[in-house]
Amino acid sequence: xxxxxxxxxxxxxxxxxxxxxxxxxxxxxxxxxxxxxxxxxxxxxxxxxxxxxxxxxxxxxxxxxxxxxxxxxxxxxxxxxxxxxxxxxxxxxxxxxxxxxxxxxxxxxxxxxxxxxxxxxxxxxxxxxxxxxxxxx
Numbered sequence: 001x002x003x004x005x006x007x008x009x010x011x012x013x014x015x016x017x018x019x020x021x022x023x024x025x026x027x028x029x030x031x032x033x034x035x036x037x038x039x040x041x042x043x044x045x046x047x048x049x050x051x052x053x054x055x056x057x058x059x060x061x062x063x064x065x066x067x068x069x070x071x072x073x074x075x076x077x078x079x080x081x082x083x084x085x086x087x088x089x090x091x092x093x094x095x096x097x098x099x100x101x102x103x104x105x106x107x108x109x110x111x112x113x114x115x116x117x118x119x120x121x122x123x124x125x126x127x128x129x130x131x132x133x134x135x136x137x
Contacts, residue, residue: 023043052076067130071131077117086110093109
């Protein structure tokens, strides 16, 4: 393990990777008769992000593979946020501001996830530029 990951135990990393792979499997395997709360794609993407993060913790901080896994994580964040912003059901977007209507809170939730997706894509572009060997913009 690299110098930046010495404080992370292998057991914790393996638990994160296993949990991530469980979510990937849960998203890929067809659900039974029960209606899922989230889209299988969102569940699989969340698992991919967890698994990539767990594997990245095992690598040296100077590793190009670690940077590539960070890019995978950012792409997953953008995909999840974009899916919720454009395809998420208004009934599943909860929370919000007390004095706004349910529809306004759903719009606020969609905007929040959409902004998060755009920011994830912008950071992803910076990471991909680093991976190509270009200096930071």
